[in-house]
Structures are given as C-alpha cells and as structure tokens.
Amino acid sequence: MTLRERIGFTTLAAATGALVLLVFALLTYIVSGGASVLSWEFLSQSPRAGMTEGGIFPALLGTFLLTILTAVSSVPVGIAAAIYLVEYAREGTFIRLVRLSIRNLSGVPSVVYGLFGVGLFVHALDLGISILASGLTLGLLTLPTTITASEEALKAVPRSYRDGALALGATRWEAIQTNVLPAAAPGILTGVILGLSRAAGETAPILFTGVAFSLPKLPTGLGDQFMALPYHLYILSTQHHDIVRVRPIAFATATVLIGLVAVLNLTATYLRARARSRMHA
Amino acid sequence: MKIESRGLDFFYGTAQALHGVTLGVKTREIFALIGPSGCGKSTFLRCINRMNDTLDGTSVRGMLTLDDADIYAPNVDVVKLRRRVGMVFQKPNPFPKSIFDNVAYGLRLGMKLPRTELEGRVERALRGAALWDEAKDRLSASAMMLSGGQQQRLCIARAIAVEPEVLLMDEPTSALDPIATARLEELMQSLRAAYTIVIVTHNLQQAARVSDTTAFFLHGRVVEVAPTDTLFTRPRVKETEEYITGRFG
Structure with a gap:
C-alpha cells in the first residue's frame, strides 16, 4: 500500500468511525436519560398528574393508528401510480412533467403539507381536526416516496x-400481476416501510390537522383527535410547565420513538433480505 | 407453408430494419436464420409472434402469414397468436418461481385446469424438453438453482407446455457450454416431430447440423434461402459464400 492510499483509507475509516461513535453517543445519551422511567407500565399506561407521571400509551396508540391510516391512504395509490408510470405510460413531455413534479413533491417541507392538509382535508372536505385528516395529510407526504x-x-x-x-x-x-409485481414486491415494501417510518416521526403535518396536546380518552373513530409520539415529545421537551421534572419522561419517549422507527427499518431490511434469498435460491 | 413472409418491411421509428423479406417455412421443419449481427434475423423472428409490438414506435409493412392468416391483421388477438407461436430467448429466462410453477405458468393463464391435469401436462412438457429425469424430484425447488443448460430446457418446457404449433428460438444456445448445446440440439431433433421450429443462430455449424432450410440475412434483406445442404455446399450468391466461409461477419 502506498502512503497516499494509506492516508486515504485512514481518513475514510476515521470518518466512518466518527459517525458510528456519534450515533452511539446519541443513543446512549437518550436511552440513559430515560432509563429510570422506561418500563412496561410506561408503554401501557396513560399520562397522569399533568404528564409528570404515568406512561405514553395514548401517544403510542395514536402514532400506531396514524401510521395505519397513512399506509392505507398512500400505499395503494402510490403503487398504482408507479405501475402506470413504469409499465403503461409512454415517455413524453407530459409524463416527464409528472415525474418531475413527484420528485419535487418529495422535497417540499413537511410543514407545507400540514398547511395544505388544513386547507384541503380539515376545511374544504370538512373532515375537521381529526386523525383521518392527519392520516390523509401524512399519506400525501409519503406518496412521492x-x-x-x-x-x-x-x-x-x-x-x-x-x-x-x-x-x-x-x-x-x-405479466405484471404474476411476474413483475412479485419480483418487485420486496423493493416496493422496503420503500413503503421507510416512507412510513419517516411519516411516523413527523410533527408539523399533524400539528394543524389532528394531534392533541392531551386527551382524557382514546380515539374511538376517524373523526376524533389523537395523541402522537413526536408531538408528545415536543410538548414534554419545550411546552411543559415543569420541564426539568418531566425530562426523564421526554427521554424515554424519544427512546420509544427511535425504537419504533428502528423496528420498522429493521423489518424492511429483513423482508428485503429474505425476498432476495428466496429469489436467487 | 406454415409461415409465409412476402415483401415484409419493418421499421424501428424511421430506421428500416427489414427490406422486403420473402421466405416460407414449411410445417414441421427446422428453419435456420443466419447472418451477421444487426442483419435483421432476430427482428424477423420477433415479427412472427409480434414480440416487436412491445417496443414503442415500430411498424410493419407487407405480408406475414401463419397458416395463410395475416399475423398483422387488425383483428388478430396477439395473446392467442403467442399461444400458437412459442418463443425461447437467447438468455435462459426462468421466472423466479419453482420449476413446476415455471412450466405451469402458461397453463394457468386465463384457464383453471384441475390439479391432476396440470401436473400431467407439466410432466409431459418436462419430458418433451428432456428435463424430467433431472427435475422430477425437485419440482418445487426454485428454477434459479438449475444450471444454464437446464434453465434453457426449462424455458423450452415452459414454451411447449401450452402446446404451440411453432417454436421460435432466438440464439438459444449462445449462453450455453458445448455439452449443454449438444443436448439442446439433440432436443431440437426430437421436437421437430411435433413443432415447426424457426431458429436464429450465430453458429453456422449449428445451422448446418440441425436445420432443414436456411435463410441468409444481410443488411435487413434475405440474400438466399435454400435447403441447408445446398446453401452450405453450393451457395448461389457470392455474399452467402463469403459469409459461410468466414470471410466476414
């Protein structure tokens, strides 16, 4: 190995190491901050005493239901659109324009989706401030992905x-149904899960459309408001009247949110690996 | 004539790939198309089952018939045409499914056969493609696990499972080793009893060995069509002679 090469490789290895270290430090910081309150009860109970005690169950459930609504509203449309664009549409100015718009939409800040959701779903379609309006807004957000x-x-x-x-x-x-879609399914699924895991962590789009600070009961219908992990975390870290006291709860909430996203991403990785080995076995 | 082409022109956009191709393929013969790369032989082959339809901006002029019926007539159902005219591609293209599901693929399209009949027809197709003995104990294994030669025979089994009348083969052995090639040529000899076969090949010895009639293509035109023995021993046209003696291409 020449000296130049050695310097190059060392630099690359150092950069990788620094990144891993950073992620590890961040995780340690967050998890250790919340370790004192993390427990099964933390996941299964509602907040009590002005969020200073109890758990995060309503927020966890809210994020779960919201993610399902997001998936239901965006996945079928998204896959159908992709099938049309790849398998049926003839290349031309119009299709290029459509494709360009889709790419650009994925770069639009999420707060813009939030405002659009208020205008379209909450007011124009009169869905009100509701989990349905939030789910549809997040659906739009994940559609380009x-x-x-x-x-x-x-x-x-x-x-x-x-x-x-x-x-x-x-x-x-x-041909598409029996041969193309099964072969594409792992890739599609991976993309869908990654998109959903991003949506699950969003705050801005649900802020105006359905999420609530605190609710006395769980949502029972599509028209109800809901609590969600990212917003709950935001409240606990910046808006609470006794921030210092609820800090461990905030850290624990962050841990759960990170864990949820990690589980989704690992699922995507696992599905992709399994499908790949089955394909080439 | 099983297949007859008269004055067939073919265009990719404005580029003309075939110029007035005229030839006839008799029932249950093996008909070889030879010629240098880009001479239009594969294009012609893909006209017969209208696979060129899948490409944008192609067009056809002239006459091409199967059993005296125009292949390009507006009322032709391409799906039905392709069930009568099967195709084997240059690179073995098993689907990422089990061996059984590969062979049953065409049989499951648009019809629901009872399980026992499906199994019977899959076995018959695999026997017909000389793959049964190697595959019978692992029908549910992935087709991707087969060797290249086995994969190509699987593709033949898949094609003959739907009982076509014509088999088109586009350089079917170009991705195979000599032993697998020899097996496939042997297989072609046994298939000629039931099918009309049109084969594109770059391998002149192969054309000489397996085919009854050979057509030599050059620059999108048919230079010479003759019984294979005659074409390879007493070519009438100078270009044919130059090609088969290896002076170009």
Missing part, C-alpha cells in the same frame, strides 16, 4: 420476466 421507490423496484425487474410472460400468451396486466 412510495411512488419513487415503487418505480425503482419495478424498473429493476428484468425485461425478460415481462417478455417471457408475454411470449407465453400473457396479457400485459397478467
């Missing part, structure tokens, strides 16, 4: 899978 990830997954399916099916007398849709 879902479409782009699905498009990439579909494009990665070899042409021979399509041609092979067509040559056997499959219609275009049959």
